[in-house]
Amino acid sequence: MRKAEIVVAFFFVAIGIIAIVDAARVGFGWGPSGPESGFFPFYLGVGTLICSAVVLVKGFREPTAANLAAALEKMRRVVVTTAGGAAEERLRLLEAEAGRIAGKDRLIPEGGLKPILWVLLPSTGMVILTEFVGLHIAAATFLAFYMRAVGKIRWVTIALVSILLPVSLFIVFDKLFLIPLPTGLWGSKLIPF
Amino acid sequence: MIENLHHLLEGISIAIQPGNFLVAMIGLVLGVIVGVLPGLGGANGVAILIPLTVTMKPVPGIILLSSIYWGALYGGSITSILFNIPGEPWSVATTFDGYPLAKKGKAGKALVMAFLSHGVGAVLGVILLSFFAPIIAEFALKFGPAEIFSVMMLTFSAFVGLGGKSPTKTLISIFFGFILAAVGMDIVTGQLRMTFGSVELMGGFNFIVAVIGLFGLGEIFLTVEEGLKMEGISAKVTFKDIVEGSKELVLHWKTLLMGALIGCWMGLKPGGATPASFMAYGFAKQAAKNKAEFGQGASAGIIAPEAAAHAAGTSATLPMITLGIPGSPTMAVIMGGLMIFGLLPGPMLFKEHADFVWGLIGSCWVGNFVGLFIVLAFTPLFAAVLKIRFAILMPSIVYVCAIGAYAVNNRMIDIHYMIIFGVLGYLFKKLDYPLAPMVLALVLGDMAEAAMRQALIIGHGSPLIFFKPPIALPIMIAAIIIFFMPTISPLFKKKRPSVGPA
Numbered sequence: 001m002r003k004a005e006i007v008v009a010f011f012f013v014a015i016g017i018i019a020i021v022d023a024a025r026v027g028f029g030w031g032p033s034g035p036e037s038g039f040f041p042f043y044l045g046v047g048t049l050i051c052s053a054v055v056l057v058k059g060f061r062e063p064t065a066a067n068l069a070a071a072l073e074k075m076r077r078v079v080v081t082t083a084g085g086a087a088e089e090r091l092r093l094l095e096a097e098a099g100r101i102a103g104k105d106r107l108i109p110e111g112g113l114k115p116i117l118w119v120l121l122p123s124t125g126m127v128i129l130t131e132f133v134g135l136h137i138a139a140a141t142f143l144a145f146y147m148r149a150v151g152k153i154r155w156v157t158i159a160l161v162s163i164l165l166p167v168s169l170f171i172v173f174d175k176l177f178l179i180p181l182p183t184g185l186w187g188s189k190l191i192p193f
Numbered sequence: 194m195i196e197n198l199h200h201l202l203e204g205i206s207i208a209i210q211p212g213n214f215l216v217a218m219i220g221l222v223l224g225v226i227v228g229v230l231p232g233l234g235g236a237n238g239v240a241i242l243i244p245l246t247v248t249m250k251p252v253p254g255i256i257l258l259s260s261i262y263w264g265a266l267y268g269g270s271i272t273s274i275l276f277n278i279p280g281e282p283w284s285v286a287t288t289f290d291g292y293p294l295a296k297k298g299k300a301g302k303a304l305v306m307a308f309l310s311h312g313v314g315a316v317l318g319v320i321l322l323s324f325f326a327p328i329i330a331e332f333a334l335k336f337g338p339a340e341i342f343s344v345m346m347l348t349f350s351a352f353v354g355l356g357g358k359s360p361t362k363t364l365i366s367i368f369f370g371f372i373l374a375a376v377g378m379d380i381v382t383g384q385l386r387m388t389f390g391s392v393e394l395m396g397g398f399n400f401i402v403a404v405i406g407l408f409g410l411g412e413i414f415l416t417v418e419e420g421l422k423m424e425g426i427s428a429k430v431t432f433k434d435i436v437e438g439s440k441e442l443v444l445h446w447k448t449l450l451m452g453a454l455i456g457c458w459m460g461l462k463p464g465g466a467t468p469a470s471f472m473a474y475g476f477a478k479q480a481a482k483n484k485a486e487f488g489q490g491a492s493a494g495i496i497a498p499e500a501a502a503h504a505a506g507t508s509a510t511l512p513m514i515t516l517g518i519p520g521s522p523t524m525a526v527i528m529g530g531l532m533i534f535g536l537l538p539g540p541m542l543f544k545e546h547a548d549f550v551w552g553l554i555g556s557c558w559v560g561n562f563v564g565l566f567i568v569l570a571f572t573p574l575f576a577a578v579l580k581i582r583f584a585i586l587m588p589s590i591v592y593v594c595a596i597g598a599y600a601v602n603n604r605m606i607d608i609h610y611m612i613i614f615g616v617l618g619y620l621f622k623k624l625d626y627p628l629a630p631m632v633l634a635l636v637l638g639d640m641a642e643a644a645m646r647q648a649l650i651i652g653h654g655s656p657l658i659f660f661k662p663p664i665a666l667p668i669m670i671a672a673i674i675i676f677f678m679p680t681i682s683p684l685f686k687k688k689r690p691s692v693g694p695a
Binding site for chain 1: 212239244245247248361362364368369371372378381382384386387410412413414417418419493582583584585587588589591592593595596598599603605608609612615616619620624626642645647649650654
């Protein structure tokens with residue numbers, strides 16, 4: 001969590017700098033027709049910088065997992081030397097609990113990244129494919145792929161869903177409401193009606 | 194007053210014309226489905242369907258959009274009671290007692306209580322809307338740029354002071370939204386800002402695309418990460434349930450009324466529905482004789498938050514149509530829909546398009562009543578939607594989101610933005626950056642900037658113009674007080690311990 005917090009704060013620092021630099025380019029003072037174009041973005045950029053700096057400082061002050069572990073180890077040694085072996089068992093439990101909490105504190109919980117990538121990458125793939133074959137065909141491919149690879153769903157169901165859904169959406173959007181959806185480079189040739 | 198009543202009846206008669214009524218029914222059913230499905234909330238559902246309404250006339254178009262919203266509000270309670278999954282943030286409080294009661298085999302009764310409390314909350318909200326909207330609009334006609342800007346300050350400081358999230362992170366969200374809104378052409382001077390020579394960036398960022406990415410894809414990432422556990426309780430709503438549920442409602446009429454009033458009050462402020470539901474739950478628990486019952490399926494624990502959430506959802510329409518300032522992301526999207534019809538929400542809307550405004554208010558009455566019957570009759574069907582395998586639902590939702598994102602402006606780049614906003618939404622949620630203020634800032638960006646610049650021109654560059662009595666000054670003072678609420682309120686608590694609800 002700490003790392004992600006810092007990275008995202010840096011992202012906002014960058015956004016703030018972009019806003020300020022661009023505001024300086026177009027001018028952020030008082031022009032002939034009132035405030036110049038950069039006036040509003042300039043103060044937005046300054047505000048973003050200040051706030052993200054606060055988040056950054058807070059983030060850096062938070063103890064890292066390594067720091068925490070070292071502190072615990074130190075404590076353990078002190079307690080064991082003063083209280084003896086009986087305390088050691090309880091301390092081990094405590095450490096296990098601390099470890100569990102530290103694990104929970106990750107941005108993405110253990111085993112959580114895989115399913116996210118399984119959504120993110122195929123979706124991105126669908127978008128890229130759309131540039132070539134159009135949205136409906138790309139989506140049909142995406143539907144079939146995800147249902148089979150992740151859901152292990154029967155082929156009959158896969159065929160039904162990945163054909164019926166795009167066809168019905170094609171009819172509703174492209175034909176009934178006359179909202180043309182992206183056809184990509186070759187889409188108009190692939191669906192010639 | 195009499196005149197308004199006359200307008201209201203006219204509005205209702207517009208809303209029950211066969212064509213409009215059919216549109217409302219379709220919207221409600223779609224809305225409930227959207228509210229039930231993960232990754233598709235009210236804001237998102239409305240956003241995706243906006244392109245469809247472009248081809249419609251304004252009145253049926255807005256009826257469709259708002260009906261989806263009412264439907265989604267109802268849908269949220271179905272998932273929270275039967276599946277223990279709050280479909281919307283303001284349904285979280287309903288899960289505390291709704292799910293335990295459903296587990297005890299009284300799912301039908303729990304649902305009936307939720308729906309009826311929803312109904313009562315909505316009626317109170319709509320009454321507020323019908324009678325106060327014209328008054329506020331009349332008042333708002335006197336607003337100049339400085340006053341408009343001060344109202345916006347009040348809106349955003351409410352997010353900082355009352356939102357309950359970290360004030361710094363809320364501010365970052367707001368600034369980020371405004372910066373995104375500034376990308377593209379400056380409407381006053383025509384200069385290009387933050388485009389870096391890219392043609393794609395010249396078009397700027399559309400907030401509907403942002404909503405679909407942040408709330409749609411972001412929500413899906415969160416859902417798959419947690420590993421979706423759907424342990425639903427199947428339920429039918431029998432006539433006996435309806436009788437039992439209504440009895441409970443009559444028995445807890447005080448709780449019901451209190452919840453609805455809290456909702457109406459909180460709904461006027463941005464982001465009000467969620468805190469309203471929690472507040473109402475807290476008050477109900479405080480007032481109850483048998484506190485141990487709460488969390489085990491107490492009736493009051495369902496009635497209070499549901500009434501509050503729906504009352505807040507309805508009264509949130511008020512600032513949107515009278516001032517042009519939406520209180521929630523869903524309202525922002527509905528407002529975006531209005532702007533696509535070429536209607537600028539704000540006090541002038543009442544003067545120039547009275548038939549439209551009253552048609553909308555009329556459809557609030559009709560939509561909420563009809564919605565009640567639809568959910569009472571078809572709950573098992575809606576719950577069955579969640580029984581569809583997630584591996585089928587998820588890619589279908591992504592597909593529909595992509596259609597929505599593209600169709601807003603017919604730009605391919607928007608689908609790319611949608612994916613990026615999805616990742617951002619996930620990170621925001623995880624790191625506790627609030628999403629709603631960012632979306633509102635993106636929506637109101639151009640308006641806020643124009644108001645500020647005009648006001649400064651009028652005031653010859655002096656920021657004192659924002660503190661001009663009699664209207665701007667009190668609003669600004671209220672904004673400042675609310676902004677510093679997180680700093681002020683602990684001081685109060687120290688002085689007077691044990692007063693007020695926990």
